[in-house]
Amino acid sequence: MIRIRSVLPLFAITLLCLAALQGCAKRETEIKVGEYGSLTGSTATFGISSKNGIELYVDNLNVQGGIGGKKIHVLVEDDQSKPEEAATAVNKLIAQDGVVAVLGEVASSRSLAAAPICQSAGVPMISPSSTNPRVTDIGDQIFRVCYIDPFQGMVIARFAKNTLHFSKAAVFRDNKNDYSVGLANFFTDSFRGMGGTIVTDQSYSEGDQDFKAQLTVIKSKKPEFIFIPGYYTEVGLIARQARELGLNVPMLGGDGWVSERLLEIAQDALNGSYLVNHYWEQDPNPLVQGFVQSYHKRYKGTPDGLAALAYDAAGVLANAMQRLSTEDPKAFETLSGPPNAEQKAARAKLRDLIAATRDYPGVTGKITLDEHRNAVKPAVFLGIENRGYKFVATVEP
Amino acid sequence: MQEFFQQLANGVAWGSIYALIALGYTMVYGILRLINFAHGDIYMVGAFAAYYLARAMGVGTVVEASPLVAAAVLLGSMVICAALGVLIELFAYRPVRRSSRITALITAIGVSLFLENAGIRLFGADPKFFPQVIAPRTIALAGGVMVTNHQIMVVVVSVLLMVALTLFIQKTRTGKAMRAVAFNRDAASLMGIPVDRIITITFAIGSALAAAAGFLVGLTNPKIEPLMGIMPGVKAFVAAVLGGIGSIPGAMIGGLVMGISEYMVVGYISSTYRDAIAFVILIIVLLIKPTGLLGRNVTEKV
Numbered sequence: 001m002i003r004i005r006s007v008l009p010l011f012a013i014t015l016l017c018l019a020a021l022q023g024c025a026k027r028e029t030e031i032k033v034g035e036y037g038s039l040t041g042s043t044a045t046f047g048i049s050s051k052n053g054i055e056l057y058v059d060n061l062n063v064q065g066g067i068g069g070k071k072i073h074v075l076v077e078d079d080q081s082k083p084e085e086a087a088t089a090v091n092k093l094i095a096q097d098g099v100v101a102v103l104g105e106v107a108s109s110r111s112l113a114a115a116p117i118c119q120s121a122g123v124p125m126i127s128p129s130s131t132n133p134r135v136t137d138i139g140d141q142i143f144r145v146c147y148i149d150p151f152q153g154m155v156i157a158r159f160a161k162n163t164l165h166f167s168k169a170a171v172f173r174d175n176k177n178d179y180s181v182g183l184a185n186f187f188t189d190s191f192r193g194m195g196g197t198i199v200t201d202q203s204y205s206e207g208d209q210d211f212k213a214q215l216t217v218i219k220s221k222k223p224e225f226i227f228i229p230g231y232y233t234e235v236g237l238i239a240r241q242a243r244e245l246g247l248n249v250p251m252l253g254g255d256g257w258v259s260e261r262l263l264e265i266a267q268d269a270l271n272g273s274y275l276v277n278h279y280w281e282q283d284p285n286p287l288v289q290g291f292v293q294s295y296h297k298r299y300k301g302t303p304d305g306l307a308a309l310a311y312d313a314a315g316v317l318a319n320a321m322q323r324l325s326t327e328d329p330k331a332f333e334t335l336s337g338p339p340n341a342e343q344k345a346a347r348a349k350l351r352d353l354i355a356a357t358r359d360y361p362g363v364t365g366k367i368t369l370d371e372h373r374n375a376v377k378p379a380v381f382l383g384i385e386n387r388g389y390k391f392v393a394t395v396e397p
Numbered sequence: 398m399q400e401f402f403q404q405l406a407n408g409v410a411w412g413s414i415y416a417l418i419a420l421g422y423t424m425v426y427g428i429l430r431l432i433n434f435a436h437g438d439i440y441m442v443g444a445f446a447a448y449y450l451a452r453a454m455g456v457g458t459v460v461e462a463s464p465l466v467a468a469a470v471l472l473g474s475m476v477i478c479a480a481l482g483v484l485i486e487l488f489a490y491r492p493v494r495r496s497s498r499i500t501a502l503i504t505a506i507g508v509s510l511f512l513e514n515a516g517i518r519l520f521g522a523d524p525k526f527f528p529q530v531i532a533p534r535t536i537a538l539a540g541g542v543m544v545t546n547h548q549i550m551v552v553v554v555s556v557l558l559m560v561a562l563t564l565f566i567q568k569t570r571t572g573k574a575m576r577a578v579a580f581n582r583d584a585a586s587l588m589g590i591p592v593d594r595i596i597t598i599t600f601a602i603g604s605a606l607a608a609a610a611g612f613l614v615g616l617t618n619p620k621i622e623p624l625m626g627i628m629p630g631v632k633a634f635v636a637a638v639l640g641g642i643g644s645i646p647g648a649m650i651g652g653l654v655m656g657i658s659e660y661m662v663v664g665y666i667s668s669t670y671r672d673a674i675a676f677v678i679l680i681i682v683l684l685i686k687p688t689g690l691l692g693r694n695v696t697e698k699v
């Protein structure tokens with residue numbers, strides 16, 4: 001008995017080592033990329049759309065043979081729509097899983113929580129759709145493939161003033177949300193600069209259920225429209241409660257409205273309102289139509305703007321890896337190797353190649369990253385009619 | 398002026414919901430001297446029970462939305478929560494009844510956390526949207542004040558339930574027994590009153606009222622999620638303390654005061670202070686009249 005007992009641990013350790021070795025050998029044929037997003041919580045459709053977009057791109061790529069003979073393996077972490085969970089998720093992806101790059105998030109508050117971790121670890125992060133300008137200011141490892149809020153706020157103000165001929169706005173912002181506060185400020189500045197007036201600036205907090213007190217104040221100030229730079233769950237509820245109070249003016253919003261659930265929550269309350277998106281799914285461009293069709297085939301729905309941006313974020317990353325594998329195959333090889341100086345150099349090279357992205361043909365338009373690591377892209381205005389969307393205009397930067 | 402009355406109308410509807418939740422706090426406290434922190438989460442379970450019942454009945458697809466359907470959903474969720482309240486009392490509170498009050502209090506916090514996280518596991522963390530069991534309609538009152546039929550229903554149902562509860566406690570034998578237990582548990586026991594059963598009934602009634610509040614909130618503010626009970630639970634507790642914990646009319650007044658003050662603060666000061674006002678009121682009440690508005694004078698506490 002005693003002998004067997006002393007042999008058993010040895011045997012177990014040998015097995016473990018073998019398993020570990022096999023694991024290492026297997027891992028070398030793939031590149032690990034991390035993704036964090038809100039798969040659950042109050043902005044669940046943001047995370048789910050993004051996950052679908054990334055999955056679609058990466059699976060297509062892997063079917064075609066991957067990059068330099070390696071497959072891309074995406075590890076997904078759910079942050080439950082909470083900034084603190086976003087930081088935990090990214091920590092895990094980098095420290096535990098050893099990912100080469102990180103894709104995410106949609107919400108600026110969560111990108112802002114996770115970006116410093118990527119920055120200090122030297123792992124590039126590409127946000128598909130965080131529009132707050134502070135996100136990429138975190139450091140040179142942080143990129144995005146969408147436009148930023150100073151632009152978004154300006155085009156909404158211009159649209160309201162010049163296209164809809166409104167001059168009296170009410171602003172209703174989520175004052176716990178970086179995206180909402182930033183966009184509200186940029187809109188206010190632009191709208192005032194064009195000669196418009198903000199009759200009242202009210203606020204709510206994400207998770208609120210009841211908005212009637214603020215809406216009553218807004219109603220008494222008689223605005224021509226309400227600008228709500230919030231996320232879809234609250235926007236839907238706000239719209240319903242506004243109509244219940246007899247407040248029937250149109251509402252305008254940013255890309256935080258983009259969700260298949262918006263009209264399900266708002267029902268008819270948003271008819272006659274407008275929002276800004278990142279692309280239009282009926283764009284005749286064959287690139288867009290190919291994407292929409294393959295998305296529909298796989299997920300039975302139309303991809304929203306956030307799915308399209310996630311698809312492009314994965315594309316920009318893969319494109320940079322592709323260039324690395326042809327320009328410097330040795331660096332590409334060490335990218336997912338053991339953590340040493342060579343690996344660090346390889347990752348720095350990957351970062352430089354992402355930063356050098358020029359005219360990447362994405363489904364949301366041509367992507368060129370500027371010196372602030374932001375993309376300069378057109379904004380698409382959509383109108384809401386009979387619980388459906390219609391294309392209104394594309395505004396070039 | 399129109400704006401003021403609009404805020405007042407909304408505040409009354411919202412305050413009725415706080416009042417319903419506060420009743421459960423106050424009843425349990427009156428009898429057990431226990432602050433049942435899980436009460437706000439029972440309100441959440443009530444909203445979800447109503448949500449799943451309405452879906453199971455196929456409201457909006459199989460069955461047309463009607464007051465009858467709404468009543469069925471309301472009663473169903475009240476029964477489910479009454480059962481849940483009894484179970485919680487039986488498995489969590491009864492074993493520690495003879496222990497110190499702090500033990501019972503910590504147990505209550507434990508039950509609250511359990512319900513919240515079980516809710517996340519069971520229902521999911523995403524918000525759900527309550528089906529419209531009654532078609533919404535906007536009604537214009539005098540002076541341009543707009544209310545919905547849902548808000549009117551909230552106030553009517555709350556008042557009816559409160560009247561029924563008061564009658565039950567004042568007029569029935571069980572109600573009399575409840576008052577006796579609240580007055581002096583040991584003496585009541587010596588008089589042959591089944592104290593355990595009375596406590597169970599108290600939990601059942603309190604939980605059913607919380608379920609009614611959950612249903613009514615789903616009707617007016619259709620977004621429900623597993624953590625929705627935390628803030629209303631705290632605010633209803635403040636309402637109960639404000640009115641004088643242990644006093645039923647006090648809970649109703651406290652609830653209305655909380656609802657109206659919340660609306661006035663958001664409407665005239667800033668939404669940032671929406672939750673702060675509850676605690677400001679609590680501190681002021683505790684400083685000036687620690688027994689609450691109707692605290693001391695009521696000798697029969699239930």
